[in-house]
Structures are given as C-alpha cells and as structure tokens.
Amino acid sequence: MSQDLLIGVDVGTGSARAGLFDKAGKLLSRHEVPISMRRSDAHHAEHDSEEIWSTVCQAVRAILNHAKADPAAVVGIAFDATCSLVVRDADGVPVTVSPDGNARWDTIVWLDHRAIAEAEECTRTGHRVLSSIGGVMSPEMEVPKLMWLKRHLPQSWSRAKQIFDLADFLSWKATGSNQRSLCTLATKWTYQSGDGAGWQHDFFEQIGLEDIVDRTSIPPHPTPVGGDLGPLTSKAATELGLTTKCHVGAGVVDAYSGALATLGPLTSTPLDLNRHCALIAGTSSCVMTMAPDRAPTPGVWGPHHGTILGGYWQMEGGQSASGALLDHIVRWHAAGGDPTAERHRDIIDRVQQLRAIEGSNLAKRLHVVPDFHGNRSPLANPNALGVISGLTLDSDFDSLCRLYWRTCVGIALGIRHILDAINTGPYAIDTIHVIGGHTKNPLLMELYAEATGCTVIEPNTPDATLLGMAMAAANAAGLYDGLAQATIAMHQGDTAHTPHRKDEIAFSRDYDIFLKMLAHRAELDAYA
Structure with missing residues (x-):
C-alpha cells in the first residue's frame, strides 16, 4: 500500500460515503452507511448531526479496514455535504430544530421548505445580495432557515451559539476549527465573494438577523476550498481510525465536489469552459458551470467567485427533485410499491421492451412537468407544482412503466430548460458531465x-x-502546487456519449409541449 493516501467523504440526503484514494486519484476502497431523515410533514425534514458524524466515522474505518491501509499513511481528508443547517450551543451540544422540541433533531435538511415565507421576504428586499443568487432567495438556502428558526423556535435561537452548514460542521468535528468554507458561505449564506464586499450586515438587519454573528459564530472571512484547516484532533482521529498527522481540507456543498472533479481538470484549456457543465444528479439535480468571467443568469444561483476553484466564477441551477421524483412515482402508482434499486431496474427493463415495440410513440400523449417540489431553476419558484397530462384509468404495471418513462423525459427536458437559460449569456454549453446516481439509470x-x-x-x-x-x-496535505494542479493530476479520464438524434423531432415536439405546459400552469395559478 502506497503512502500519501487521501480520504474523501460525501454526506448526501440518505447516506454518508467515504472513499480511500492514492495520490494519483485511484479509488482503493469505498463504503456507504445510511443516515436517518425525519419527515413530520411535506415541508419539514430533519437530520441528527451526531448520527451523521457517527456514520462518517463508521464509513472511514470501513474503507481503511477493507483496503488494509495503514492509518498513518492517510495525510489528508475533506468533507462535502448537503447544504443542511446544523445548530449547536456554546458547548457544542445539539439544539433542536423541531417544532415539537425533540432534542435529537438538530439539523434542517437542505430540501426542507418550511421557510418559504421567509425566502419570499428576502426576495422582496431587493438587496444586492440577490444578484448572486439569480435574483430570488430559495428556501433551500440557510438565511431563510435562520429567520424561521428565530421566529418559530425562539428558545432554540437563544441557545444557539454555533450554526454550521453541514460540511463545515464535519470539519469542525474533525479539527475543532470554527473556520468555514468559502463555498458554503458564498453559495448558501449570502457572503459576497469576488468583489471584496464580504458580509452585507445591512441585509441581515433588514430581515431581522442583526444578531446572526452572535448566534452562528460565522467568521469574518471564509477559507478557500481545499484550504488547510489543520490536523485532526486526537478525539476525531480516534473516532475516524486515523492519526493526528492527517490534515483536513475545507469542504464544499456536495454538488460542488462533483463539479470540482469534473470541471477542475478543464482549467488546462480555460477558453473551452463555457461549453461544459457538470450535472450532479441523484435525489435532486444540480447543473454547475465554471468560467473565468462573471456571467449572471436570472433564476440560476450565482455567479460566485472561487467556490469551486480560485480565479473562476461558478453558477448553479438545478431540480429540487429528480431521483426523488422517480421514487415518488413508483410509490404513488398502484402497481409501484417500494422504490428499491431492483424495482427501478424491473421498470427500466420493461420500458426498454416497450420502446422496442412502440419506438418514439411510447406514451407520446403523456407529459410530465417535474416540479413536484418547486422549480429551483430557471423559474426560481419554490411554490411551483408538478403537472401530469394524459392519464387514463389504466393501473397495471405497463401503465406505471409508461409514466416512469415520460417522467424521465420530463426531467431531461427540465435540464434542457435550464441550459437554454444559461446559454442566453456567454455560455454555449454542448457537453454535460454527468455524475451521481443517475449514471446507473x-x-x-x-x-x-x-x-x-x-x-x-x-x-x-x-x-x-x-x-x-x-x-x-x-x-490541504500539500501534495500538489495548488488545488487546480491536484484536479489535473488526479483526473481519471472519462467516456463520451454523443447523441444519435434519431428521435430529434419527437423530443423537439415534447419540449414545445413542455414550455406550453409551463405557460398554462402560470395561467391557472393566476386564476387561483
């Protein structure tokens, strides 16, 4: 086993994963552990951060054991996580975020939409911070969640002394450092990167968060992505099965890690960056771009400077539910059941059989707008609703397969809608780097x-x-001359799939219908 081993940790919506890598970027071992999520209603979702840390430690110990790696050979570790909000008191004790006061649940999950009213209030301010989030505040960001916490759980707010993005919480557990990542603070907390403006305290005062620094302990200046936060503490090293020689790099919101791995190597030819995007697709989907110049797009989060790599501007669009929507369709349909991996495979296999018989005519009158959990981009409307047109009384397995297929079409058309919005600027995206669970579909x-x-x-x-x-x-471990060089040196190559375009006319028709359904939905909402 080589020296200079590295560990990457990813905490998603339903699991924590750890991977052991060598210096060249080869994956040596991987392990995944599920995490719990409490859903008290459609808008509330909560995690237990102590459970998350425990699962991270379990995953890290498992990859070391599987690879028979010497813990002393691991020189660096970094954490990414969903943009979930962790609340602690001055002593680091969890503080409840639950309306029922259950002490276990101290983390508001990224997909939680309890703060829709607060997000709309932020948007109405018209403050300059909105220019870096597509002009509209999302309830998935941290500021409206903080507003909700202060207004609805004042006892929790009064106890709070440390509030973290989940990735920063993991770094804090590992090092004891209160430093935060530039990625988390710029993309989810309204820190203004790139122009030297930093925190906009007049905005916080305007929305009633004048005490945000006291309650969250956010630092005046964040740490660049991959910056060295210091070595593991003795306690964390013991829990992770590592040593205090291991340094911790400042992490990112989860999708940004995938963008770093796929877009970072392209900086060797920066003039081509405007043709590429990363699609990080699992429970939800994130469309990430990176470019040397600032190019804002309405309804798309960003541009943020340095939140993937220093010297570059980044934007993020996405769908709040994509893989989660397919799971929902399976559960919802009479012939569905539990959306296990096996069930998805059975459905996909039957869809392929039906396509072989019916071709592009398969369920061609069935159309799905996939905004079942709002529209993140490019409409930036968390209140948007999903639409299905073309249902019949059929309830057998084949009817489920037809609906599943057309839901997949709707998800892909939603990505096209986002790209069309981004491509109205200096971007000319014709290449999508796809990573995440959707690569298995x-x-x-x-x-x-x-x-x-x-x-x-x-x-x-x-x-x-x-x-x-x-x-x-x-x-963070100092193995390369900067993060950009690390991305180039550790890149593992890729495989390209060019479109056949044999059904181009059918998909163009579908997209026209998709846009008309968005317009008709807006008309119906106006009547309502």
Whole structure:
C-alpha cells in the first residue's frame, strides 16, 4: 500500500460515503452507511448531526479496514455535504430544530421548505445580495432557515451559539476549527465573494438577523476550498481510525465536489469552459458551470467567485427533485410499491421492451412537468407544482412503466430548460458531465444526450464526488502546487456519449409541449 493516501467523504440526503484514494486519484476502497431523515410533514425534514458524524466515522474505518491501509499513511481528508443547517450551543451540544422540541433533531435538511415565507421576504428586499443568487432567495438556502428558526423556535435561537452548514460542521468535528468554507458561505449564506464586499450586515438587519454573528459564530472571512484547516484532533482521529498527522481540507456543498472533479481538470484549456457543465444528479439535480468571467443568469444561483476553484466564477441551477421524483412515482402508482434499486431496474427493463415495440410513440400523449417540489431553476419558484397530462384509468404495471418513462423525459427536458437559460449569456454549453446516481439509470443517461442534443461525458472514476474531496484533501496535505494542479493530476479520464438524434423531432415536439405546459400552469395559478 502506497503512502500519501487521501480520504474523501460525501454526506448526501440518505447516506454518508467515504472513499480511500492514492495520490494519483485511484479509488482503493469505498463504503456507504445510511443516515436517518425525519419527515413530520411535506415541508419539514430533519437530520441528527451526531448520527451523521457517527456514520462518517463508521464509513472511514470501513474503507481503511477493507483496503488494509495503514492509518498513518492517510495525510489528508475533506468533507462535502448537503447544504443542511446544523445548530449547536456554546458547548457544542445539539439544539433542536423541531417544532415539537425533540432534542435529537438538530439539523434542517437542505430540501426542507418550511421557510418559504421567509425566502419570499428576502426576495422582496431587493438587496444586492440577490444578484448572486439569480435574483430570488430559495428556501433551500440557510438565511431563510435562520429567520424561521428565530421566529418559530425562539428558545432554540437563544441557545444557539454555533450554526454550521453541514460540511463545515464535519470539519469542525474533525479539527475543532470554527473556520468555514468559502463555498458554503458564498453559495448558501449570502457572503459576497469576488468583489471584496464580504458580509452585507445591512441585509441581515433588514430581515431581522442583526444578531446572526452572535448566534452562528460565522467568521469574518471564509477559507478557500481545499484550504488547510489543520490536523485532526486526537478525539476525531480516534473516532475516524486515523492519526493526528492527517490534515483536513475545507469542504464544499456536495454538488460542488462533483463539479470540482469534473470541471477542475478543464482549467488546462480555460477558453473551452463555457461549453461544459457538470450535472450532479441523484435525489435532486444540480447543473454547475465554471468560467473565468462573471456571467449572471436570472433564476440560476450565482455567479460566485472561487467556490469551486480560485480565479473562476461558478453558477448553479438545478431540480429540487429528480431521483426523488422517480421514487415518488413508483410509490404513488398502484402497481409501484417500494422504490428499491431492483424495482427501478424491473421498470427500466420493461420500458426498454416497450420502446422496442412502440419506438418514439411510447406514451407520446403523456407529459410530465417535474416540479413536484418547486422549480429551483430557471423559474426560481419554490411554490411551483408538478403537472401530469394524459392519464387514463389504466393501473397495471405497463401503465406505471409508461409514466416512469415520460417522467424521465420530463426531467431531461427540465435540464434542457435550464441550459437554454444559461446559454442566453456567454455560455454555449454542448457537453454535460454527468455524475451521481443517475449514471446507473440508462433511460436518464440516454435522455440527457438525446433530449438536450448535448454530448454526455461520464467519468471513469467510480465516484467523482468522493474524488473531488480527495483532491481537496490533497491540497490541504500539500501534495500538489495548488488545488487546480491536484484536479489535473488526479483526473481519471472519462467516456463520451454523443447523441444519435434519431428521435430529434419527437423530443423537439415534447419540449414545445413542455414550455406550453409551463405557460398554462402560470395561467391557472393566476386564476387561483
């Protein structure tokens, strides 16, 4: 086993994963542990941060054991996580975020939409911070969640002394450092990067968060992605099964790790960056771009400077529910059941059989707008609703397969809608780098090429998100001359899939219908 080993940790919505890498970026071992999520209603979702840390430690120990690696050989570790909000008191004790006061649940999950009213209030301010989030505040960001916490759980707010983005919480558990990542603070907390403006305290005063620094302990200046936060504490090293020689790199919101791994190597030819985006697709979907110049797009989060790599501007669009929507369709349909991986495979296999028989005519009168959990981009409307047109009384397995297929089409058309919005600026995206759970769904992988007309690139590494954090860990450990060099040196190559375009006319028709359904939905909402 080589020296200079690195660990990347990714905490998603339903699990924590860890990967062990060598200095060249080769994945040596990987392990995943599920985490709990409490859903008290459609808008509330909560995690237990102590459970998350425990699962992270379990995953890290498992990869070391599986690879028979010497813990002393691990020189760097970095954490990414969903943009969930962790609340602690002055002593680091969890503080409840639950209306019922259950002490276990101290973390508001990223997909939680309890703060829709507060997000709308932020948007109405018209403050300059909105220019870096597409003009509209999302309830998935941290500021409206903080407002909700202060207004609805004043006892929790009065106890709070440390509030973290989940990735920063993990770094704090590992090092004891209160430093926060530039990625988390700029993308989810309204820190203004790139122009030297920093925190906009007049905005916080305007929305009633004048005490935000006291309650959250946010620092005046964040740490660049992959910056060295210091070595593991003795306690954390013991819990993770590592040593205090291991340094911790400043992490990112989860999608940004995948973007780092896929877009970072392209900085060797920066003039081509405007043709590429990363699509990090699992429970939800994130469309990430990176460019040397600032190019804002209404309804798309950003531009943020340095939140993937220093010297570059980044934007993020996405869908709040994509993989989660397919799970919902399976549960919802009479012939569905539990949306296990096996159930999805059975459905996909039958869809392929039906397509072989019916071709592009398969369920061609069935259309789905996939905004079942709002529209993150490019409409930036958390109140948007999903739409299905073309249902019948059929309730057998084949009717489920037809609906599943057309939901996949709707998801892909939603990505096309986002790209069309981004491409009105200096971008000319014709290449999509897809990572995440959707790479295991052949329907979606085909549709991302065929429905958008883009070349789809699939990384050769088994887990690009974990690799992105290994790159950040390598930077913290000083193994390369900067993070950009780490991304180039550790890149594992990729495989391209060009669209066949044999059903181009059918997908163009579908997209026209998709846009008309958005317009009709807006008309109905106006009547309501």
